[in-house]
Amino acid sequence: QLQLQESGPGLVKPSETLSLTCTVSGGSISSSRFYWGWIRQPPGKGLEWIGSIFYSGNTYYNPSLKSRVTISVDSSKNQFSLRLSSVTAADTALYYCARQGGATDYFDYWGQGTLVTVSS
Amino acid sequence: DIQMTQSPSSVSASVGDRVTITCRASQGISSWLAWYQQKPGRAPKLLIYAASSLQSGVPSRFSGSGSGTDFTLTISSLQPEDFATYYCQQANSFPLTFGGGTKVQIK
Numbered sequence: 001q002l003q004l005q006e007s008g009p010g011l012v013k014p015s016e017t018l019s020l021t022c023t024v025s026g027g028s029i030s031s032s033r034f035y036w037g038w039i040r041q042p043p044g045k046g047l048e049w050i051g052s053i054f055y056s057g058n059t060y061y062n063p064s065l066k067s068r069v070t071i072s073v074d075s076s077k078n079q080f081s082l083r084l085s086s087v088t089a090a091d092t093a094l095y096y097c098a099r100q101g102g103a104t105d106y107f108d109y110w111g112q113g114t115l116v117t118v119s120s
Numbered sequence: 121d122i123q124m125t126q127s128p129s130s131v132s133a134s135v136g137d138r139v140t141i142t143c144r145a146s147q148g149i150s151s152w153l154a155w156y157q158q159k160p161g162r163a164p165k166l167l168i169y170a171a172s173s174l175q176s177g178v179p180s181r182f183s184g185s186g187s188g189t190d191f192t193l194t195i196s197s198l199q200p201e202d203f204a205t206y207y208c209q210q211a212n213s214f215p216l217t218f219g220g221g222t223k224v225q226i227k
Binding site for chain 2: 037046047048049060061062063064096098101104105106107108110111112113
């Protein structure tokens with residue numbers, strides 16, 4: 001059974017960089033059938049797609065965040081990572097990683113999510 | 121960006137009721153639509169993809185329909201475990217976007 005697990009600091013200071021890693025188990029991140037994505041959800045609010053990456057390194061980003069986002073992949077560790085720079089309180093959210101169908105762009109497996117709070 | 125608008129934002133219903141949730145896209149997305157269920161403190165769960173295809177393991181009381189700009193999610197007979205928030209998501213083009221959510225509450 002495929003599992004995804006987010007990890008990283010739960011507290012980030014304003015203007016600093018948020019860094020999260022998603023570890024995939026029970027399957028290979030190098031599958032040509034899937035992308036791997038990040039989605040966030042501010043407390044009590046809806047879902048926002050941040051961006052996605054293919055095992056080859058090809059990426060798609062949400063234009064609203066593109067100037068601050070970098071998603072990378074480490075196939076040797078079966079992990080992919082998110083970096084979001086110059087964070088503000090508006091970036092406080094539950095951050096999810098998820099598997100995304102390569103030909104369909106639906107998210108069929110999700111991590112449990114990790115709460116990141118931006119505060120000094 | 122394609123905007124996804126869900127209605128209603130919340131609905132109160134009883135066990136056994138038929139519940140219908142609507143999602144409207146700001147432009148045509150063919151059948152590139154998914155529905156997710158999210159319970160408090162949990163990650164979203166994929167219920168329906170390609171507008172009407174049931175994800176493996178999802179009970180048959182859930183169904184989806186529509187194409188173009190107008191879509192519906194129907195729960196034919198609401199069960200206690202179905203009280204949750206439901207989101208639609210378009211997969212027609214990047215950036216991928218979600219609806220604002222519909223909370224199904226106990227009447």
